[in-house]
Amino acid sequence: MTSQYKSPRPLLGAALYASILDSLKAWLKSDGLAWLFAFKAALAAILAVGISMRLELPQPKTAMVTVFIVMRPQTGLVLARGFYRLCGTMVGVTVAMTLIAQFGQYSDVFIALTAIWIAICTAGAARNRNSRSYGFVLAGYTAALVGVPALQDPNAAFMIASTRVAELTLGIVCAGVVSALVFPLHASDEIETTLRAQSSSFFSYIAKTLPSRKAVEDVVAMHEHLITSLVNFESLRVVAVLETHGMRSRSQRMKRLTSELMAASTRFHILLHFRNQLRLSGDHQTLDTVNRCVGAIGRLLARSPDVLDTYASATGTAQRLDRLRLRVQRHLAYVAKQDGFTPVSSLNLATASDLINRFGTELSAYVHTYASLQDERHSRENWLEALTPKTDPFVALAAGARAAAATLTLGFFWIATAWPSGSTALAQGAAICALASTATNPFRLAIQIAGGTLIGGVVGTILVFGVYPHLDGFPLLALAIAVATMPGAFIMTRPKVAGFGIGYCVFMPALAGPDNPQSYLPEAFMNDAVALVIAMVVAAAAQALVMPATSLWFRHRITARLKAEIATAYGAPLRGLRAEFENGVRDLMAQQLMLPRHEGLPIRIPMAWLNSVLEIGTAIIDFREAAADITSRAGLSHLGPAQAAIRAVLPLFKKNTGELRSVAIDALRDSMLAARLAADDATLLPSERSRYRDLLTALNRIKHALRDPQNALGQTGQPSVAAPSSR
Incomplete structure (x- = not known):
C-alpha cells in the first residue's frame, strides 16, 4: 500500500526547487x-x-x-x-x-x-x-x-x-x-553567441523570403537590423581581441565575416529587388524560373535550423551551398537554351542567373569563414581590408x-x-x-x-x-x-x-x-x-x-554624403573598392540611425537612398570589373558607347528629376544595344564577348532599378537632398 500510494510532496518540492533554480x-x-x-x-x-x-x-x-x-x-x-x-x-x-x-x-x-x-x-x-x-x-x-x-x-x-x-x-x-x-x-565569451544570433537572423530571413512568390516589402527593416547588429558586433570584436590570444588569432577572420555578411546581404537585397522588378515588368516566365531556383536555397536553409549551431555544421552547410549553387547554374544554363524566351526575357534570365550566382558565392564565402573559426590558424586569416568607422x-x-x-x-x-x-x-x-x-x-x-x-x-x-x-x-x-x-x-x-x-x-x-x-x-x-x-x-x-545633434541639417548632410558614395563606385580605383564602398555606405547609414529621429526626414527616405546606392553602385562596380578585362583594340572600340549610360546615371544622385531620368534611360538603351552587338561580335575574343555579356546584365539591372517605384530614383515627390560637393 505504501509503495502504491506515494506522497505528492516530494514531487511538488522538486518542481518548486527546479522553478526556483x-x-x-x-x-x-x-x-x-x-x-x-x-x-x-x-x-x-x-x-x-x-x-x-x-x-x-x-x-x-x-x-x-x-x-x-x-x-x-x-x-x-x-x-x-x-x-x-x-x-x-x-x-x-x-x-x-x-x-x-x-x-x-x-x-x-x-x-x-x-x-x-x-x-x-x-x-x-x-x-x-x-x-x-x-x-x-x-x-x-x-x-x-x-x-x-x-x-x-x-x-x-x-x-x-x-x-x-x-x-x-x-x-x-x-x-x-x-x-x-x-x-x-x-567579451570573447559573447562572440560566438553573438555571431550565431546574427547569422541565424539573416539565414532565417533568407529561408522565409526566397521560397515566397510574393513581393518582399520589409527589406528596409532587414537592413536596419543588420546594420545595427554589425555595429554592435564590431564593438564587441575590438574589445575581445584585447582579452585572449585565441581572439587575437581570429581577429582578421571576424572582420572578414563582417565584410562578407555585408556583401551577401547586398547581393540578397539586389536579388529580391530584381525579382520584384520582374513581377512589375510582367516577365512572369523568367520570374517563375527564378522562383524555382532561389526557392531551393531558401528550402535548404529552412530544412537545417542548426546550419551554424557549430563550426562543424557550418562546414557542412557551406559544402551543400556550393553544390546547390552549381546545380542551379547548370539548370539556368539549360533553361536559357530552350525556345520560348523573348530577347528581353533572355536578358532578364541571364541577369537573374548572374545575381543568383553572385549571391550564392558571397553567402558561401561567409559560411566558409564562419566555419574556419574553429581553427586557431587558418588561411582565411590573411585578410587586410580595413573597416574603420568614422x-x-x-x-x-x-x-x-x-x-x-x-x-x-x-x-x-x-x-x-x-x-x-x-x-x-x-x-x-x-x-x-x-x-x-x-x-x-x-x-x-x-x-x-x-x-x-x-x-x-x-x-x-x-x-x-x-x-x-x-x-x-x-x-x-x-x-x-x-x-x-x-x-x-x-x-x-x-x-x-x-x-x-x-x-x-x-x-x-x-x-x-x-x-x-x-x-x-x-x-x-x-x-x-x-x-x-x-x-x-x-x-x-x-x-x-550650439549646432544641436537633433538638427535636421545633420540628417540631410549624412543622407547627401550617402548619395555621394555613388561617385566612389564610379571613380575610385578598383583594388579593394567593393569592400570600401560597402563599408562606407553602411557606416554612413549607421550614423544616420544613431542620430535622434526627426519628423522632417523620416528614416524611410535615407533607407530608400541606401537601397538605391547599394543597388546601382554595386552594378557600376560589376560593370567596371568586367570592362577592366577588355583590353584588345577591337574590344575597346565597343566600350565607349557602352560606358555612356553610367555617366548619364550619376547626375540623378544629385538631382532626381523626370527629365534626367529619361535621359539616363535613353542612354541605357543605347549602351545596352552597343554591349549586345559586342557580345555577338564574332571577331572578338570569346573571353571579351563573355565580359560584354556581363556588362549587359549590369546595365539591365540599372535600367530595372530606374523604373522601380520602390527605388529612390524611381520615386517622385520625395524630399530632395543635394549631394555635397566633396566627400
Whole structure:
C-alpha cells in the first residue's frame, strides 16, 4: 500500500526547487550581472581610495571618479579604456603644463586656448567611434582638470600635475585589476553567441523570403537590423581581441565575416529587388524560373535550423551551398537554351542567373569563414581590408563647438565673478561636454547626467555632514562608499537611463568623495555644489543651442554624403573598392540611425537612398570589373558607347528629376544595344564577348532599378537632398 500510494510532496518540492533554480539562473544572467558589475565598481573605488590615502595623495576622490569613468562590465573594454585614458591623461597634462608655462599670467588667453584644445579633443572623441575616443576625451578633460587649479597657483603647477596623474593612474590600475581578477566577464565569451544570433537572423530571413512568390516589402527593416547588429558586433570584436590570444588569432577572420555578411546581404537585397522588378515588368516566365531556383536555397536553409549551431555544421552547410549553387547554374544554363524566351526575357534570365550566382558565392564565402573559426590558424586569416568607422567630420566639429562654447562661457564667468568655485564649474563643465560628445543624443545625455548629479548632490551632502564625521577607520568608510555608489553603478548598466548613473557615480564622488585630509566646511561644499549645477545647466544649454545633434541639417548632410558614395563606385580605383564602398555606405547609414529621429526626414527616405546606392553602385562596380578585362583594340572600340549610360546615371544622385531620368534611360538603351552587338561580335575574343555579356546584365539591372517605384530614383515627390560637393 505504501509503495502504491506515494506522497505528492516530494514531487511538488522538486518542481518548486527546479522553478526556483531556473528563476535564479535567469536573474544571474540579467540583473545578477548588473549587480556584479556594481559590486566590482564599488570594490575598485574602495581600493583606489584606500591606496590613495596610504600614499597620502591629496584627493583620493579623483582616483574614485576615474574608476567609474573607466569601469565597464567587460574586462577587455576596461583595459582598452584604461590604456587610452592613460595616454589621454599624459597628453592632457603636457598641454596643461605648456599652457600654464606660457600663459599662466594671462587667464583669459589661457581659458581661450584651453577651450580650443577641449574642442579639438571633443571633436576627436566624436570622430572616432571606438576605444580611442576615450583617449581624446581625457586629453581634453585632463587639461582642464590640471590646468585650472594650476592657473590659481602657477608655482604649484608641477605638484598639482604630478598628484593628479598619480591619482588618475591609480584609478585606472585599480579598475583594470578588479575587472580582470574578480569574476571577470570577457567579451570573447559573447562572440560566438553573438555571431550565431546574427547569422541565424539573416539565414532565417533568407529561408522565409526566397521560397515566397510574393513581393518582399520589409527589406528596409532587414537592413536596419543588420546594420545595427554589425555595429554592435564590431564593438564587441575590438574589445575581445584585447582579452585572449585565441581572439587575437581570429581577429582578421571576424572582420572578414563582417565584410562578407555585408556583401551577401547586398547581393540578397539586389536579388529580391530584381525579382520584384520582374513581377512589375510582367516577365512572369523568367520570374517563375527564378522562383524555382532561389526557392531551393531558401528550402535548404529552412530544412537545417542548426546550419551554424557549430563550426562543424557550418562546414557542412557551406559544402551543400556550393553544390546547390552549381546545380542551379547548370539548370539556368539549360533553361536559357530552350525556345520560348523573348530577347528581353533572355536578358532578364541571364541577369537573374548572374545575381543568383553572385549571391550564392558571397553567402558561401561567409559560411566558409564562419566555419574556419574553429581553427586557431587558418588561411582565411590573411585578410587586410580595413573597416574603420568614422563619424561625419561636421558632426564631430559640432561636438567640439558645443564643448568650446560651454568652456568659454564657464571660463569667462569665472573671471568676471572671481568666484572661488568657478574653477570647479569650468573643469566639470568640460568633463560633461567630453562625456556627452560620444552619445547619439548629447542633449539627452547631458540632461540625464544633470539629474544624476542632483541626486548625487543630495547623497553627497548626507555623506559629508551626516556619515563621514561618525566613521572610525577605513572599513566603515569602505562600507559607506559601497552603499552610496552601488545603486548608481547598477543604473549605469541600463542603456536608456545610463546617463543618470554616470552623473551620479562621476560627479557625486567629485563633490563628496574622500579628501586627504577631509574638509567639512559647509560654505565650500555648497559653493562646489552650486558650481556643479551651473556646469550642468551650461553644458546642457550648449548641447541644445550650439549646432544641436537633433538638427535636421545633420540628417540631410549624412543622407547627401550617402548619395555621394555613388561617385566612389564610379571613380575610385578598383583594388579593394567593393569592400570600401560597402563599408562606407553602411557606416554612413549607421550614423544616420544613431542620430535622434526627426519628423522632417523620416528614416524611410535615407533607407530608400541606401537601397538605391547599394543597388546601382554595386552594378557600376560589376560593370567596371568586367570592362577592366577588355583590353584588345577591337574590344575597346565597343566600350565607349557602352560606358555612356553610367555617366548619364550619376547626375540623378544629385538631382532626381523626370527629365534626367529619361535621359539616363535613353542612354541605357543605347549602351545596352552597343554591349549586345559586342557580345555577338564574332571577331572578338570569346573571353571579351563573355565580359560584354556581363556588362549587359549590369546595365539591365540599372535600367530595372530606374523604373522601380520602390527605388529612390524611381520615386517622385520625395524630399530632395543635394549631394555635397566633396566627400
